[in-house]
Amino acid sequence: MTTATVAKRLSAKTGRSRWLVRLAVVLIVAVWTVPSLGLLTNSFRTSVDSSSTGWWTSLFDPVATAWTLDNYNRVLTSGGLFDALVNSLIVTIPSTVIPITLAAFAAFGFAWLKFRGRSLMFGVLVGLIVVPLQLALVPMLKIYQSTALTGSFLGIWLAHTGFGLPLAVFLLYNYISQLPKDIFESAYIDGASPYTAFTKLVLPLSVPALASFAILQFLWVWNDFLVALVFLGTSSDVAVLTIELASIVGSRGEAFHLLTAAAFVSMVIPMIVFLSLQRYFVRGLLAGSVKG
Amino acid sequence: MRPTPSGLKFLRALLMAAAVIAALWVGLRVLRDPNVFAGLGPSLSKLAQALVAMILGVGGIWALFHAANVMIEALPGRATDFLRPYVFVVPAVAVVGLYLIYPTVGTVVESFTDVPAGADPLTNYRQAFTNQEVLQAMRNNLVWLLIAPAVSVIIGLAFAALVDRVRREAVAKTFVFMPLAVSFVGASVIWRFMYAWKPPGQPQIGVLNAIWVAAGGVLVDLGLLAEVEPVAWLQVIPWNTVALIAIMVWLQVGLAMVILSAAIKGVPPELIEAARIDGASELQSFFRITVPSIWGSILTVFTTIAIAVLKVFDIIFVTTGGNFDTSVVAVRMYQEMFRFRNFGQATTMAVILLLAVLPLMAINIRNLRRQGVGA
Numbered sequence: 001m002t003t004a005t006v007a008k009r010l011s012a013k014t015g016r017s018r019w020l021v022r023l024a025v026v027l028i029v030a031v032w033t034v035p036s037l038g039l040l041t042n043s044f045r046t047s048v049d050s051s052s053t054g055w056w057t058s059l060f061d062p063v064a065t066a067w068t069l070d071n072y073n074r075v076l077t078s079g080g081l082f083d084a085l086v087n088s089l090i091v092t093i094p095s096t097v098i099p100i101t102l103a104a105f106a107a108f109g110f111a112w113l114k115f116r117g118r119s120l121m122f123g124v125l126v127g128l129i130v131v132p133l134q135l136a137l138v139p140m141l142k143i144y145q146s147t148a149l150t151g152s153f154l155g156i157w158l159a160h161t162g163f164g165l166p167l168a169v170f171l172l173y174n175y176i177s178q179l180p181k182d183i184f185e186s187a188y189i190d191g192a193s194p195y196t197a198f199t200k201l202v203l204p205l206s207v208p209a210l211a212s213f214a215i216l217q218f219l220w221v222w223n224d225f226l227v228a229l230v231f232l233g234t235s236s237d238v239a240v241l242t243i244e245l246a247s248i249v250g251s252r253g254e255a256f257h258l259l260t261a262a263a264f265v266s267m268v269i270p271m272i273v274f275l276s277l278q279r280y281f282v283r284g285l286l287a288g289s290v291k292g
Numbered sequence: 293m294r295p296t297p298s299g300l301k302f303l304r305a306l307l308m309a310a311a312v313i314a315a316l317w318v319g320l321r322v323l324r325d326p327n328v329f330a331g332l333g334p335s336l337s338k339l340a341q342a343l344v345a346m347i348l349g350v351g352g353i354w355a356l357f358h359a360a361n362v363m364i365e366a367l368p369g370r371a372t373d374f375l376r377p378y379v380f381v382v383p384a385v386a387v388v389g390l391y392l393i394y395p396t397v398g399t400v401v402e403s404f405t406d407v408p409a410g411a412d413p414l415t416n417y418r419q420a421f422t423n424q425e426v427l428q429a430m431r432n433n434l435v436w437l438l439i440a441p442a443v444s445v446i447i448g449l450a451f452a453a454l455v456d457r458v459r460r461e462a463v464a465k466t467f468v469f470m471p472l473a474v475s476f477v478g479a480s481v482i483w484r485f486m487y488a489w490k491p492p493g494q495p496q497i498g499v500l501n502a503i504w505v506a507a508g509g510v511l512v513d514l515g516l517l518a519e520v521e522p523v524a525w526l527q528v529i530p531w532n533t534v535a536l537i538a539i540m541v542w543l544q545v546g547l548a549m550v551i552l553s554a555a556i557k558g559v560p561p562e563l564i565e566a567a568r569i570d571g572a573s574e575l576q577s578f579f580r581i582t583v584p585s586i587w588g589s590i591l592t593v594f595t596t597i598a599i600a601v602l603k604v605f606d607i608i609f610v611t612t613g614g615n616f617d618t619s620v621v622a623v624r625m626y627q628e629m630f631r632f633r634n635f636g637q638a639t640t641m642a643v644i645l646l647l648a649v650l651p652l653m654a655i656n657i658r659n660l661r662r663q664g665v666g667a
Contacts, residue, residue, distance in 0.1 A: 035486050114377070128388060135400075139395035270474070
């Protein structure tokens with residue numbers, strides 16, 4: 001066998017294997033996309049179509065299909081999903097901002113201020129990353145039920161804050177403690193208090209770390225079901241999207257035209273956040289894969 | 293300007309703090325009462341409520357910190373210096389103390405003490421480990437643990453390695469990554485639709501049964517199979533647990549893929565090239581060079597998914613409610629809490645979860661330290 005034939009055989013082999021690689025990638029992408037594609041397609045089909053034929057038949061024949069926005073109209077108006085969407089915003093935005101604020105202050109304090117009990121407090125706080133939130137449910141439920149916190153937005157903001165704080169302090173401390181020392185010294189010489197140094201210097205410099213945690217926490221709270229179920233409950237004036245969606249599964253489990261539309265409503269905002277801020281999200285994921 | 297006397301300064305700070313707290317109190321009362329904005333009509337009143345909530349939640353926390361700082365600054369110099377660090381760290385420590393430390397201790401204590409009078413402290417645990425349904429739930433957690441992390445890591449690793457060699461890598465990755473933004477509840481709805489079942493003879497509306505019936509139909513035509521029936525995937529024991537695990541895998545592969553893809557790109561190309569020049573095939577260099585170099589990341593992804601799997605709740609609660617032998621410890625705990633009102637058993641379930649998660653956490657943290665992430 002000459003070297004030329006060897007080279008040819010090699011390239012033929014790589015040519016075929018490249019084709020196989022492509023096929024495998026396309027196959028995995030298809031398997032990962034088909035479920036969401038089905039959801040989206042079916043949410044625009046009539047109830048008759050939805051219960052009598054597969055959603056793919058509409059994709060194969062889009063012209064003959066009677067596409068409709070009726071399902072969205074129904075779940076948003078009579079289905080109570082609009083209120084749930086607003087409730088999700090009411091829960092999620094403060095439940096993201098409050099822990100970030102508390103964690104940023106604490107991270108700055110632990111990194112740059114000297115006081116007694118510093119390493120003990122920091123160790124305990126970050127060590128609590130390992131505790132599954134199930135450990136908190138029974139005692140906190142008792143406290144909530146004996147106070148006015150059950151079913152209140154304040155109650156769930158604080159709950160999400162408590163459960164998110166250890167990771168937030170951990171991530172922000174890692175970032176804030178690495179900031180150059182000189183910037184604080186020159187600020188203090190100019191007469192700034194630590195509070196001013198924190199708000200005017202540290203926060204603007206920490207935007208990447210703040211954004212990473214913000215996205216992680218936003219998605220976590222938006223998609224949370226258990227904490228909302230236990231502490232906020234299912235009554236319609238406070239129920240968030242995941243709760244409302246689960247209750248539609250319970251009451252209209254076979255009405256897939258409504259279920260798919262409702263599920264899609266619950267997914268829109270996290271999708272937008274996710275796709276537009278993917279870069280920060282990946283960074284947060286890499287650092288945050290410890291969370292319990 | 294003459295410096296304000298410190299007594300007056302402190303009084304002013306105190307008044308400001310009182311005003312902040314009073315405003316928050318009033319605001320929270322308004323937020324609790326949905327009828328306040330009723331005059332605006334249903335949608336507008338809801339949006340008005342949201343606006344109040346944002347101002348309270350986001351503005352409130354900053355107003356509180358600011359008020360605390362003003363108060364501290366008004367104190368005599370030495371007291372200011374002593375107290376200042378605590379203004380920064382105590383709020384976080386206090387919230388975590390209330391929401392994690394206190395209840396964790398309380399849960400562990402209650403699991404031993406919430407027993408009938410005179411019974412020994414291990415009663416709850418003895419009861420848990422002899423109850424067939426609890427044992428079934430634990431077995432299911434074990435099945436989840438054996439399948440979900442390994443399958444997610446293998447698919448994620450394979451995809452990360454393969455996608456490295458195709459064009460439009462970023463687009464392909466986004467599709468696999470996307471489920472990470474979907475809630476467990478949303479994913480459960482998506483997959484309930486995938487698993488949908490219609491009686492034999494009717495057109496199937498679920499993808500899986502459509503494929504199943506079509507493929508089976510071909511086999512029947514060939515005479516290899518007597519008949520084919522659509523399957524109620526979420527009810528057939530034990531395959532329903534596998535069907536539920538598939539939902540978790542669908543959600544978690546993106547996580548595995550992103551972290552492992554970053555790790556693969558960090559392997560020095562010289563290493564791979566050297567192996568290839570020495571005659572190693574692509575597969576050999578992958579298993580002998582790439583995989584060992586990224587072993588730390590593989591382990592981290594595996595333990596991270598394993599921890600999520602041990603605590604899995606939403607998927608089962610929404611799809612089967614724990615029926616058809618699909619329950620797991622976290623679902624059982626919820627039922628003990630709300631259906632049976634048996635807090636002794638519920639806390640015992642929580643402690644069992646903690647004990648199962650702790651060793652994985654230990655591996656995870658040690659491993660992250662070694663890689664220097666967050667050190």
